[in-house]
Amino acid sequence: xxxxxxxxxxxxxxxxxxxxxxxxxxxxxxxxxxxxxxxxxxxxxxxxxxxxxxxxxxxxxxxxxxxxxxxxxxxxxxxxxxxxxxxxxxxxxxxxxxxxxxxxxxxxxxxxxxxxxxxxxxxxxxxxxxxxxxxxxxxxxxxxxxxxxxxxxxxxxxxxxxxxxxxxxxxxxxxxxxxxxxxxxxxxxxxxxxxxxxxxxxxxxxxxxxxxxxxxxxxxxxxxxxxxxxxxxxxxxxxxxxxxxxxxxxxxxxxxxxxxxxxxxxxxxxxxxxxxxxxxxxxxxxxxxxxxxxxxxxxxxxxxxxxxxxxxxxxxxxxxxxxxxxxxxxxxxxxxxxxxxxxxxxxxxxxxxxxxxxxxxxxxx
Numbered sequence: 001x002x003x004x005x006x007x008x009x010x011x012x013x014x015x016x017x018x019x020x021x022x023x024x025x026x027x028x029x030x031x032x033x034x035x036x037x038x039x040x041x042x043x044x045x046x047x048x049x050x051x052x053x054x055x056x057x058x059x060x061x062x063x064x065x066x067x068x069x070x071x072x073x074x075x076x077x078x079x080x081x082x083x084x085x086x087x088x089x090x091x092x093x094x095x096x097x098x099x100x101x102x103x104x105x106x107x108x109x110x111x112x113x114x115x116x117x118x119x120x121x122x123x124x125x126x127x128x129x130x131x132x133x134x135x136x137x138x139x140x141x142x143x144x145x146x147x148x149x150x151x152x153x154x155x156x157x158x159x160x161x162x163x164x165x166x167x168x169x170x171x172x173x174x175x176x177x178x179x180x181x182x183x184x185x186x187x188x189x190x191x192x193x194x195x196x197x198x199x200x201x202x203x204x205x206x207x208x209x210x211x212x213x214x215x216x217x218x219x220x221x222x223x224x225x226x227x228x229x230x231x232x233x234x235x236x237x238x239x240x241x242x243x244x245x246x247x248x249x250x251x252x253x254x255x256x257x258x259x260x261x262x263x264x265x266x267x268x269x270x271x272x273x274x275x276x277x278x279x280x281x282x283x284x285x286x287x288x289x290x291x292x293x294x295x296x297x298x299x300x301x302x303x304x305x306x307x308x309x310x311x312x313x314x315x316x317x318x319x320x321x322x323x324x325x326x327x328x329x330x331x332x333x334x335x336x337x338x339x340x341x342x343x344x345x346x347x348x349x350x351x352x353x354x355x356x357x358x359x360x361x362x363x364x365x
């Protein structure tokens with residue numbers, strides 16, 4: 001029996017318990033606390049009809065308890081009946097307030113889900129000869145809005161991907177995600193070099209210091225004002241799969257490195273050629289990005305992820321090992337691979353993830 005099922009049965013158990021308590025104790029003892037608790041417990045867990053019926057059952061139970069001794073409208077009996085009736089009416093009112101709040105919460109979740117889906121649409125399953133899958137896992141169940149991002153773009157220069165993590169949560173983070181993804185999609189189509197997507201282009205003001213995505217993020221921080229002007233940043237990793245070359249090129253901006261899963265089941269991280277600051281922090285230091293290049297043969301898969309994967313901990317503080325989670329799964333379809341990986345993270349953390357997790361996998365067929 002689940003906890004929720006037991007909670008739904010609790011009002012009936014309270015009424016039955018109250019009847020037995022009154023029957024087995026002297027007349028001076030009262031079971032009114034049992035009978036008043038029943039509708040109050042039912043109010044937030046059940047429908048209005050069930051709450052009202054629970055209150056009526058409690059009222060009738062009090063009446064029956066007194067009737068077995070020959071009901072006399074003495075002060076104690078009237079007080080107990082009045083108390084149960086009043087509490088039952090209050091329980092019905094509480095039920096209406098709770099249900100109205102539930103409807104508002106459900107509406108807010110629908111809006112949040114629509115915003116998330118608009119900003120992070122699911123990529124096509126096949127793009128430019130590659131199999132693609134993406135997955136977003138919120139740390140808290142029912143929470144959809146966060147700062148993790150991913151995108152896939154088929155460009156004249158190859159299939160380009162980005163996975164990143166915006167500082168912050170909520171709708172402000174979603175706004176920053178939209179800014180970064182918009183800059184990425186435009187630059188991915190127009191910049192011949194992957195480094196230029198993250199680093200520089202004369203089309204945007206200050207872009208020589210911050211890059212396409214970084215400049216857009218900085219302008220958004222200035223527009224919003226406050227602490228984001230100085231502390232807004234996004235860690236990100238960009239990847240490029242040139243058409244027909246069998247290679248992958250990666251630019252990393254302070255983000256966990258992608259994992260390359262070879263056809264023989266071995267897993268290797270694609271480390272950055274040089275350390276680089278996150279997007280939006282270019283004013284603290286300026287140096288050109290240098291892409292790391294690796295072979296990407298047929299049957300290999302590349303996993304880009306946020307730190308919700310690599311920093312997931314169990315009850316003893318041990319980090320989840322994504323390389324171990326990917327080993328010997330080269331033949332698994334991208335969607336199934338991400339589903340199994342997400343399930344393993346949930347199992348490792350006992351369902352208590354500390355951070356959201358964005359996963360993006362691409363496999364050469």
